[in-house]
Every structure is written in structure tokens, then in C-alpha cells.
Amino acid sequence: MNARSPGLTRRRLLAGGATAAGLAALTACGARLDEPEALNGPPEGAITVLTPIFPGADGKALLEKTLLPQFTARYPKVTVSVDYTTYDYLNQKVTTGLTTGIPADVLMLGVGWVEPFASREVLSELRVPPEGLTGYSDSVLSACRWGGKLYALPVVLDTRFGIARRDILAQAGYSRPPANMAELRDYAIALTRRDSGGTLTRAGLDVQSLDPRQMFETVLFAFGGDLFRGGRPAFNDPTGVAALQWIADLQLRDKVIDAGFSRPNATTSPIADGRAALAIGHNNWWVTTQKQRPAVLGQLQPFLLNPAKPSIFAGGTLVSVSAASRRQPAAQALAAFLASAPVSLAAAAQKGNVPALAQLESSPYVRDPAHNLVRFGLENLRYGRPEGGIAAWLSLREEILNTVQSAMTGRQSAQQALDRLAVVADVAIADFGVN
Amino acid sequence: MTTLNPSLPVETAIAPAPSAGKRRNPSDRQRRTAWLMVAPAGLHALYWIAIPVLATFGLSLTNYSVLAPLRFVGLGNYVKAFEDPIFLTSIWHTVVYTFFTVPVAMAVAIFLAVLLNQQIRARAWYRAAVFLPQVTATVAVAMVWYQIYDPSSGLANKLLSFLGITGPAWLADPDYALAAVIVVGVWQGIGIKMIIYLAALQNLPEDLYEAAELDGANAWQRFRRITLPMLRPATLFVGVVSIISAFQAFDQVYVLTRGGPANATTMMTYEVYKNAFATFQMGLACAKSVVLFIFLFGLTMLNRRVSGGDDDE
Numbered sequence: 001m002n003a004r005s006p007g008l009t010r011r012r013l014l015a016g017g018a019t020a021a022g023l024a025a026l027t028a029c030g031a032r033l034d035e036p037e038a039l040n041g042p043p044e045g046a047i048t049v050l051t052p053i054f055p056g057a058d059g060k061a062l063l064e065k066t067l068l069p070q071f072t073a074r075y076p077k078v079t080v081s082v083d084y085t086t087y088d089y090l091n092q093k094v095t096t097g098l099t100t101g102i103p104a105d106v107l108m109l110g111v112g113w114v115e116p117f118a119s120r121e122v123l124s125e126l127r128v129p130p131e132g133l134t135g136y137s138d139s140v141l142s143a144c145r146w147g148g149k150l151y152a153l154p155v156v157l158d159t160r161f162g163i164a165r166r167d168i169l170a171q172a173g174y175s176r177p178p179a180n181m182a183e184l185r186d187y188a189i190a191l192t193r194r195d196s197g198g199t200l201t202r203a204g205l206d207v208q209s210l211d212p213r214q215m216f217e218t219v220l221f222a223f224g225g226d227l228f229r230g231g232r233p234a235f236n237d238p239t240g241v242a243a244l245q246w247i248a249d250l251q252l253r254d255k256v257i258d259a260g261f262s263r264p265n266a267t268t269s270p271i272a273d274g275r276a277a278l279a280i281g282h283n284n285w286w287v288t289t290q291k292q293r294p295a296v297l298g299q300l301q302p303f304l305l306n307p308a309k310p311s312i313f314a315g316g317t318l319v320s321v322s323a324a325s326r327r328q329p330a331a332q333a334l335a336a337f338l339a340s341a342p343v344s345l346a347a348a349a350q351k352g353n354v355p356a357l358a359q360l361e362s363s364p365y366v367r368d369p370a371h372n373l374v375r376f377g378l379e380n381l382r383y384g385r386p387e388g389g390i391a392a393w394l395s396l397r398e399e400i401l402n403t404v405q406s407a408m409t410g411r412q413s414a415q416q417a418l419d420r421l422a423v424v425a426d427v428a429i430a431d432f433g434v435n
Numbered sequence: 436m437t438t439l440n441p442s443l444p445v446e447t448a449i450a451p452a453p454s455a456g457k458r459r460n461p462s463d464r465q466r467r468t469a470w471l472m473v474a475p476a477g478l479h480a481l482y483w484i485a486i487p488v489l490a491t492f493g494l495s496l497t498n499y500s501v502l503a504p505l506r507f508v509g510l511g512n513y514v515k516a517f518e519d520p521i522f523l524t525s526i527w528h529t530v531v532y533t534f535f536t537v538p539v540a541m542a543v544a545i546f547l548a549v550l551l552n553q554q555i556r557a558r559a560w561y562r563a564a565v566f567l568p569q570v571t572a573t574v575a576v577a578m579v580w581y582q583i584y585d586p587s588s589g590l591a592n593k594l595l596s597f598l599g600i601t602g603p604a605w606l607a608d609p610d611y612a613l614a615a616v617i618v619v620g621v622w623q624g625i626g627i628k629m630i631i632y633l634a635a636l637q638n639l640p641e642d643l644y645e646a647a648e649l650d651g652a653n654a655w656q657r658f659r660r661i662t663l664p665m666l667r668p669a670t671l672f673v674g675v676v677s678i679i680s681a682f683q684a685f686d687q688v689y690v691l692t693r694g695g696p697a698n699a700t701t702m703m704t705y706e707v708y709k710n711a712f713a714t715f716q717m718g719l720a721c722a723k724s725v726v727l728f729i730f731l732f733g734l735t736m737l738n739r740r741v742s743g744g745d746d747d748e
Contacts, residue, residue, distance in 0.1 A: 120502035260604025
């Protein structure tokens with residue numbers, strides 16, 4: 001008997017391998033070959049929506065039993081299936097959908113995501129009349145546009161700004177929050193407490209409970225800096241370096257907080273349980289505070305980090321339509337519905353976030369005294385600064401985490417860390433090829 | 436009837452003699468049936484293993500990024516990967532992680548397996564307790580270890596404070612973060628290794644131990660001269676699987692540190708993940724996957740050679 005199996009010659013193996021690789025490559029390219037069906041016509045058909053908001057059983061019930069029935073009542077020929085995910089896995093879901101050529105018809109994305117996807121024609125332009133954009137903040141809408149066209153609409157917003165514990169400030173003799181960055185540092189130093197063994201018992205300023213990237217950007221904007229200017233890195237200019245050095249100094253020199261004192265998504269919030277006097281925080285921290293320390297809810301006082309250059313970090317969830325959707329009218333209609341005031345308000349209330357429309361400022365949810373962080377975010381949206389701004393943003397944003405950590409742990413100076421990031425950004429921008 | 440031919444390998448030497456009139460080679464029909472039987476598994480392997488592996492090799496030679504048109508870049512991604520200081524750091528971290536987790540966890544696993552192979556009270560409970568980390572969701576494990584590593588109130592630093600040592604910020608200090616992740620890796624990996632060793636121990640012939648005892652061998656001598664050599668096949672298996680598993684360590688890093696602080700805990704798999712799903716550089720991620728594969732292949736071959744190869748050699 002021949003030692004070699006008759007069906008497995010080397011030539012056949014090579015041919016099979018080449019065919020397999022070819023098939024895989026074609027599969028990878030296939031996503032962009034599909035042409036959507038006619039853009040016009042009545043909304044109808046089965047569509048899918050991918051969402052990182054409406055979490056948990058409550059979120060599912062809210063979306064599928066309360067909100068979507070309103071949409072399908074208006075468009076009875078449309079059926080909607082929902083694919084839930086979290087922001088941690090959103091990029092994987094989007095990637096998988098694009099790779100397989102079957103992305104969700106309606107995609108909910110983060111701020112900073114429109115630029116890369118729109119520049120590669122993954123998203124459809126939204127056909128919204130100008131009056132349909134009334135009530136949205138210009139700063140947030142800027143994150144929805146690419147090349148002068150609108151590709152997304154905001155649903156809910158995640159804003160970041162300063163938060164002070166009013167009672168702790170009062171005990172220390174302060175009658176108001178700090179009014180500029182220098183004063184913020186002075187307050188932080190004065191309000192820091194350690195026990196006799198040197199263990200930190202109260203951080204003067206908590207800069208660790210937010211994602212380091214977003215915390216840095218909040219401070220960068222407060223310093224008056226920019227991430228990019230003219231499509232080129234601007235974060236390593238003197239303003240950006242000063243912002244990151246200011247953060248690093250808080251931890252390394254001023255010792256207002258120790259490494260590992262807190263972390264993003266920690267189960268307890270230092271400012272809520274009195275382990276921090278000031279924080280750079282998120283508008284939804286009222287939710288944790290209400291659950292864990294309801295008595296101090298009224299003590300959380302939001303403030304602009306630097307009123308002389310007023311800014312807040314304006315992130316959020318945007319809704320867009322996939323260019324590959326074969327049900328464009330239905331997908332466009334659903335996107336418009338998900339960005340409407342009732343959905344925005346319900347979604348914001350479910351997550352403790354800021355609704356995207358100015359007219360919701362008068363809603364009971366926003367006016368609730370317990371939700372003053374939400375109200376502050378909405379009232380200051382005119383100062384909102386989104387992240388992103390370049391098509392290569394997704395290739396870069398993950399690197400900012402390590403840049404900030406490198407400076408905060410003293411591994412690199414702020415200048416070194418940001419210069420290295422600028423090199424990475426330049427390569428990413430060049431690789432992406434569109435700006 | 437069985438014939439014995441001393442010049443042939445054992446398996447061949449004791450093979451049943453072909454009976455007269457029976458065909459030794461399978462007929463075409465038998466061959467077709469055999470192919471039909473293996474076809475489902477073969478198709479599964481082709482679709483889920485061979486094609487993805489070939490695609491990974493193929494895509495590593497392109498600039499595939501999901502969003503951009505595919506373009507052949509030759510070995511550009513490999514050059515880029517090896518020019519990336521963070522990827523080189525991740526290789527080093529992976530080697531360090533493997534170097535510490537595999538032997539330590541194997542040594543602890545053997546010790547525990549021998550211990551739990553004795554007739555002790557609540558043995559089943561102890562076995563389950565040791566195996567529990569293996570079947571616990573890494574996210575839950577991470578929550579526990581977050582508490583243990585908390586710089587001010589965590590168990591690790593409380594224990595150190597009894598010795599008069601001020602503990603570090605384990606997960607936030609670049610000098611300690613990798614060590615902290617390694618400890619979690621060791622702890623989480625002991626259970627499965629212990630189970631394999633336990634199964635192997637239970638197959639060891641008792642008469643060897645009885646003979647050794649009669650010869651006056653003490654417990655350590657019995658362990659060193661009988662148990663360890665007899666566990667060699669299991670050790671080879673555990674070693675190979677553990678090295679592969681250590682090189683693929685991802686969960687602990689993802690949930691505990693996200694590769695930080697300042698890239699202090701980034702590993703090869705995390706870099707692959709980051710390139711693929713965070714920065715959408717699929718071609719680069721594929722190239723790094725191929726590098727990882729080459730590492731694993733080389734290590735597995737080395738392990739086989741060092742350990743003496745197959746069980747039946």
C-alpha cells in the first residue's frame with residue numbers, strides 16, 4: 001500500500017490552502033460589495049439594532065416593551081430585533097458585523113466613532129431636515145458629522161466635570177468650589193488627609209475613578225488644549241503637556257491621591273463615601289451615591305474645572321445607520337426614533353445620564369434635585385468638548401490610557417509620554433490614509 | 436492466534452496474524468465508508484481550524500483593517516510588530532509570566548495532588564475547593580483579587596503589615612503589577628493541573644510502593660524514585676498544555692489591568708486583541724498571532740524533546 005494517502009498530495013494540499021485563503025480574503029472583502037436596496041420607499045422589513053445602552057433586564061424591558069412598540073405602532077411593517085452589548089464589547093460586535101458583511105442596520109456608537117466609520121463609508125448619511133436638529137448642542141453634533149454630512153444623532157450623553165463634596169469643603173472653610181486649575185490643586189492639597197501611619201484616608205482630588213483617557217481629556221480641555229488641530233496631534237503642545245504634568249504632579253508630587261486608591265467602575269465611589277473631597281467625575285455618579293449613600297446625594301456639587309476656559313467632556317451614545325443595511329428607510333426611521341426626545345429621556349433616566357436634547361431640561365427627570373449632576377451636564381453642553389476628531393481615532397485612543405499611566409506613575413515625563421503618543425498618532429493617521 | 440516477532444516493534448510484533456483468505460488492504464468501499472465517517476470531523480476541522488489558520492497567515496501579509504480596502508504588504512506587518520517596543524515588551528512579559536506560572540503551578544499541583552490522594556477527611560471537599568478557581572468566571576475572580584490587592588484595605592497588604600512591611604499598590608504600580616497578575620495566574624491554574632496529576636496518581640501501581648516500602652524507602656524516596664518518574668507522561672502533558680495556556684493568558688490581564696499600568700502587564704494575546712478589536716489593525720494582529728503561534732510551536736517541540744517525547748517511545 002502506498003504510504004501517502006492518495007487524496008493528500010502536496011500539490012492538493014497547497015491548492016486547498018490557497019483556495020481557503022482566497023475564500024477567507026473574499027469573505028473579508030465582501031462587506032463592502034453589497035449595495036443597499038433603494039433608499040426611498042416606505043419603512044418596512046426586519047431590521048436589527050446594536051446597542052451598548054439599555055443594559056440588563058430593566059433596559060431590555062424598557063426598550064422592547066415600552067419604547068420599540070411605539071415605533072412599530074407607527075411603522076407596523078417594520079420588525080426590530082435588538083442585539084445588546086456593552087461598550088467593552090461594542091468594537092468587537094461592530095468589527096464582527098462588518099467582517100461578515102452583515103452589520104446591524106442601526107448601530108449605536110460612541111463619540112469619536114463616526115469619523116473612522118463615516119470616512120470609510122460604513123455609515124449612511126442621515127437624512128434629517130435642519131429643523132430636526134433643533135435642540136441638539138452644536139458641540140455634540142460636531143461629533144456626528146464627517147465631511148460636512150450628518151452620520152449620527154445623539155441619544156444620551158456622558159459628561160465629565162469637577163465634582164466637590166460640599167460638606168467637606170465647608171468643614172475646611174471653603175464656601176465655593178475652586179475657580180481655576182491652580183486653586184483646584186491648592187484645594188486638593190489642603191483637603192487631603194492621611195492617618196498617623198501615612199495611609200491616605202481622604203484623597204484631595206480623585207483622578208482615578210474615571211477612565212484615564214477621558215480624565216486626561218477633561219483636564220486637557222479645561223486647560224484650553226486640543227487633541228488635534230488641522231488633523232495633526234495637538235495634545236503634545238505646551239498646553240497638553242501642562243495638563244498631563246498637572247495630573248501627574250497631583251499624584252507624584254502633591255500626593256493628593258496614591259496609586260491604586262481607586263479605579264474606573266469601582267464598586268464604591270470615593271467621593272460618595274467621603275474618601276475623596278473633590279473628583280473629576282461623571283454625571284451618572286449620582287446613581288451609585290443614591291444607592292450607597294443617599295444622605296450625601298445633596299452634597300455633590302458639580303463645577304467647571306476652569307471657568308475662565310469653560311469646558312466639560314461630552315461623550316455619549318450616538319445612533320447611526322449602516323451603509324450596508326438593505327432596509328434603509330426602516331433603519332433611518334428607527335435611528336430618528338431612537339434619537340427622539342422620549343427615547344433620549346428614557347435611556348438617560350435608565351443609566352443616570354444626560355439626555356441629548358435641550359428641551360428635556362424642563363423634564364421632571366432633569367429637574368429632580370437628586371439629579372443635579374445630570375442637570376449640570378445638560379446646562380453646560382454649550383461648553384461640551386467631544387473626543388475624537390480624526391478618522392484614525394480608534395487606532396489611537398487605546399494608547400492614551402498607557403500614556404496617562406506612564407506619566408502618572410513617573411515612568412515618563414508628561415512631555416515624553418505625549419511625544420511618544422504623537423508619534424503613534426502620526427503613524428496611525430498616515431496608515432489610515434484619510435483625514 | 437498471535438505471533439511474536441522479536442525484530443519488530445512491540446505493536447507490530449504482537450499483532451494478530453492475518454487469516455488466510457482475508458484481504459489485508461481495505462476495499463474501495465471500505466475506504467469510501469471510512470472517508471464518509473471522518474468527513475464531518477474533517478469538514479469541521481477544515482472550516483473552523485484550517486481556514487482560519489490559513490486566513491490568519493494570509494491576512495498577516497495584508498493591511499486588512501476592516502474599514503480599509505485590503506492591500507498586500509508582504510512582511511510589513513512583521514517588521515512593524517518587531518519595531519513596536521510595546522509588542523516586544525509584551526513578548527517579554529509573556530515569557531516571564533510563563534516562566535513563573537507554569538513551574539510554580541505544576542509544583543504546587545503535584546504537591547496538592549499527592550496530598551489529596553491520601554486518605555484524609557473531607558478529601559472530596561478539598562479537591563473541589565482547589566478546582567474551584569478553574570471554573571469560576573474570571574470577572575468574579577478579578578473582583579476578589581481587586582479586594583485582595585487593594586493597597587489600603589486588601590488582604591495582601593494587611594498580611595504584609597503584620598510583618599512590618601508596607602505593601603505596594605499591587606495593580607497600580609508598574610513594578611508590581613505583573614507579579615500580581617502572575618500570582619492570580621498561578622492560583623487559577625493549579626486546579627486543572629492538580630486534577631490531571633490526581634488522575635495519573637490513581638493509576639500508579641500500588642505494588643511498586645509496597646515493594647519500595649519493604650526495601651525501606653521513606654516517603655520522600657518513594658515520591659522521588661517512583662511517583663515523579665511515573666508521572667512523566669502526565670507532566671509532559673501538563674507542561675505542554677500549561678505553556679500554551681500561559682502564552683495565551685488574556686482574561687486576567689483584560690479584567691485586572693487592561694495591560695497597564697503603563698503597559699506593565701501587557702501580553703502577546705492582549706496586544707493581538709488590542710490591534711484587532713481596539714485599533715482595527717487586523718493585519719497587524721494576524722502577524723502577531725503568527726508570531727505567537729511560532730513561539731508556541733517551538734516551545735511545544737522543545738518540551739517534547741526535553742521531556743523525552745511521546746509516552747510510548
